[in-house]
Amino acid sequence: MIFKSFEINNKNFSEQNIFLVYGENEGLKKDIINTISKKKNIEFKQYKFDEEEVNQKTEEIYNLIYSGSLFDKFKIIIINKASDKIYNFIEDIIDKKLQDCLIFINSSVLDKKSKIRNLFEKEKQVVCIPCYKENEIGLKKIIFEKLKEQNINISQESINLLINRVSGDRKNLENEINKIISYCHNKKTISFDEIKILTNLSDNFENEEIVNYCLSGENKKLKRMLEENNFSTEDFFILLRILNKKILRLINIKTLQQYEKNTDAVLNQIKPPIFWKEKEIVKKQTNLWNLNNLNKIMKQLNEIELLSKKNNEKGVIIVLDFLSNICFQSKNSF
Structure with a gap:
């Protein structure tokens, strides 16, 4: 079942436990995983694996998914760098009912011939969410809302500069916004020249x-x-x-x-x-x-x-x- 990223906030997903998030927008994928996880409104423990680990430790991961625990009442499992190589694993867990567990399959760009993409698009008990690069309108909205929360004023020229430098990725934008918020401690306005200096550090460590x-x-x-x-x-x-x-x-x-x-x-x-x-x-x-x-x-x-x-x-x-x-x-x- 396919959902667009902007529809996530209005969906309950009470019947779905397995989600495919794919595409090049890493920041958006992270936000979607966090948003859906919080909808459960329950304390959980998070586990992360990549595709290679799933193929090497399949039995251990099956046990983690299906075995109960006195300590971990609810589990969230994220499988990163996923491709068609774990199709059989995914198909198997879809056929079995999950309890006290959410599973997120995180993939990069998947073409229309992808087996896991087709599986998630067609099956009603799972969710497929494409995460493409943000458009200019979406990026402007994020900048405006985040900086408004901190009462920081920024010019349209500075907003345009930020948009050009983040290459349509929400994660990159969040990193730049966090720099601005850190820099603007006790300041309510940041100039274009200051933005230019701040965002010019992308080749350095954060x-x-x-x-x-x-x-x-x-x-x-x-x-x-x-x-x-x-x-x-x-x-x-x-x-x-x-x-x-x-x-x-x-x-x-x-x-x-x-x-x-x-x-x-x-x-x-x-x-x-x-x-x-x-x-x-x-x-x-x-x-x-x-x-x-x-x-x-x-x-x-x-x-x-x-x-x-x-x-x-x-x-x-x-x-x-x-x-x-x-x-x-x-x-x-x-």
Whole structure:
């Protein structure tokens, strides 16, 4: 049974447990999987496999799908990089009734002759959702809604630049929007020139990832990232803004922990909400840092930014040393 991506929000899918999401729009596929998973309104455990693993561990995966567990009341299984090579496996699980389980088959572009595509299009008990590249109207809507939530103003010229740079992929767009939100901490407007600088870092590692490694004490990974990329002074100012935002968030978490010891409960209170994929990283950072040292870094951060602006030629070295020192301190915070 075929559904278009925009129809998903209005469907219940109470009778369907197996979904094929295919196409080149990785961001849209991720959103669809999350949306359908949340419709169950129940706590679940997620498992991910790729096609090769399914073919190598077929019996184990069958057991996972059909065996009950005292600990995992509901399971969501995602099979990535799927093709016609697992057609028999898919056909077999479609014939059997699933309980307490959702299965998502994630494929890239599938042509009309694809066996799994034809299977999902024809069978009524399963769902097929094509995920093509976003058009300009859809991308503009996402930009407008996401930035409106954060009260950030952006020009039409800047919107057009973003659309040109994300190549029709929602995942790429979300990455760029997250950069803008991080950069605009306490700012309500971002200029075209600032957007141009921010979105020009696509060949470098994600800035969020660099800062996360810094605060998580991942010294080797941080060193490799910084060595393999060519950063300008402007790039480091962007990193400092992201660091500022993440330090403030950790200070907020540590303050709340004085009254609530359950870390998950505290993380669920944080605004804006922490992205699900970042929660484990934030937990690790929370365990590594104490409130006193976080406040010291906040004070140092403002001093470093001023110092690097005054010494433009040495700005990159100043910020590099600062990030490396924070990474070292994370191991010795308590």
